[in-house]
Amino acid sequence: MIDEILNLPDVSFIDDLQLDDVQAQLVRDYQNRYKEITGKDVALERADPMSLILYALSIQIYQALLYVDKTGKQDLLKYSYGEYLDNLAAMKGIAREQAKPSRAMIRFTLSGIRPNTVEIPEGTRVTNGEIYFQTESPAEIPAGGTSVDVAAECMTSGVAGNNLETGEINVLVDPVPYVAKVANTEPTTGGADIEDDDTLKDRIYIAPSKYSVAGPEESYRYWLKTYNANISDVLIYSDDPVDVTIEFIMTDGELPSESMLLGVQKFLSDEQIRPLTDRVTVKAPETVDYKINVKYFVNQSDLKKVDTIKTAVNAAVDDYIIWQRSKIGRDINPSQLIQQMMSAGAKRVEVTLPVFQVIGKANVAKLSSKTVTYGGLEDD
Template identity: 40%
Template sequence: MPAFIDLPKIQFTDYDVQSILDKALNSLQNKTGKVYSKADPDRILFLALMDQIIQLRVLIDREKKADLLPYARRVMLDYLGTLYGVVRLPAAAATTQLRFNLSTQLSTASTVPGGTRVGVQNGDGTIFFITNQAIIIPPGAMFGMVEATANVTGEVGNGFTVGQVNTLMDPLAFVANVTNTTLTGGGAETETDDAFRERIRIAPESFSTAGPRDAYIYWAKTASASIIDVGLDSPAPYEAVVVPLLTGGNIPGQEILDAVYESVSARNRRPLTDLVKVQAPKEVSYDIDVTFYISSASTAESEVIEAKIRTAIDDYRLWQKSRLGRDINPTNLIGRMYAAGALRVEARSPVFTAVGKLEVARETAPNIIYGGLTDD
């Protein structure tokens, strides 16, 4: 399905303040035959009333635009979504796989109850993971695996590395220790207006089970609000490869991949003959090695400019990895640095590199050098 058709900007009411006031005041003076000075009480009262009328014009324009998908926001976007059966994705909690290790081999089965809490190493106890169900460790076995979900929703539960979730908050007999075996992920804030608007736009594609490209993208994005982009390829007849990318350019873990597979492979959503595969994006690594200089004329504000330049570099790093297939573009990086106030930029890397449609560019440890003040 094509992107939004390029239509001219629309405005339902004119609310140019000065133009409206000039026309209204001229009309009033022509009808009354009186010229109002700036201090005239009647003129002041009239302008006060016109101020309310102008605000109404702005409100009318804004509310009328809310009927259109490109302009709708917040609750109006939710109402537009209902026309296509699309509901905004709520905030989601991060998940991970936990491994409970026993202290000794038992001759009887051991149970880890559902709802068992496991905290983060050196954490303050505000974030912990809760087992989704009870597991029974058979006699003779030394460990059991179970999926667990964070106690809070949002991205705050993402990114805990393997082994970092290891503090058993509900002591269990014969359990020596517990640890997460996968990176925590899948946590997401409530779906943003832009992401929700895009799903509404491609929703009509989901009405077909003939295998349209955007149908797979639509159903993949419904699996989690943390999915920011979806790549799709068909390397062989009747084969569909779906590749999700998470917010912040993060690589999805197995839990997200499983959720996407479940969403896109339902029998009522895909052609019977399609072989669906869901996989993580392939990473294309690149280096950032730059030196920047600030004009000597800006000595007094050089610290502020330096901070802006470093922020511009961070923004570029996020931009570069926020979409699949986005080529590594040093021109974008250099442009951002100049716009932030750099006088001169020496960029040794990155160099332009093409990125495949199922790949994502991710930076390694950047080497950013402030070369000081210069007149050149």
């Protein structure tokens, strides 16, 4: 969820009442009313039968108050969820995005050079034996050629088709004359499950931008998030009038595949999305390589849990790698690495690499090698 939503002030439709407050109020009301009727003060001990009755009532009353608070909050973007959020989105003309299929470029290779054009029909299916993909458009291998790359999408929506390695999709389901082999030229990516609440909230928040026809940055950001919920960070800039460059990365900072870039380019070319005066270029951000070489030490007093700390520190390094690549233009920052390792239980961290580096607004950090060394125990 974006910071603008997270940083909105908290609200309570019941003035932050707690169960103890309701119980105390019931006791006070009973005592005041008793004195009005009898003219006498009454003290209620906790085990008094009337106290027990009032406490039991207070639980039901407090439960009702919680429902009141919840009902009020479902009209607010910060708190809304599930079907309530869907109804809130409908007020902005937005619907939760359904699951999206993953994509890949598939290379069709002939058994040999042919004197005539070989056609690859649209919808030709390929598989790794479990997950099936089909080509999105017809393609041709011209006379004298041996192969052609065709964009394909998974026939099963969701993340199930993601992360198939290069060459793993290598079975041709629908025979094509003279085609000897097929293989994906890139890992599969772009599959997304049904849009989650946080992503939908982000789109609702920036939804007013979609009504503009002037091509503002937020409008393009909205449409990219609509295309695929797994697009995590977007950079839009224009170095020259008319020209608009869009760079983006996927969940956990993964770079978009060629087929994903082609899909976004086609999606943004829709005349209802792209202003007529904009020439849009979609690409992956350039990467800046960095290395990790660190040694860490653990307090002597933590001897009994050193194995647990080792596991936590290694996980912290992996989390740092994801953090480092999860935002375009994020500087390479060893201070963040030290902080996460120490939070995981390290007493002291020696960082040889990386060193702090400004990478530029249109770049993203990419890990090239990782060395994490346990240096042993030290006195507290």
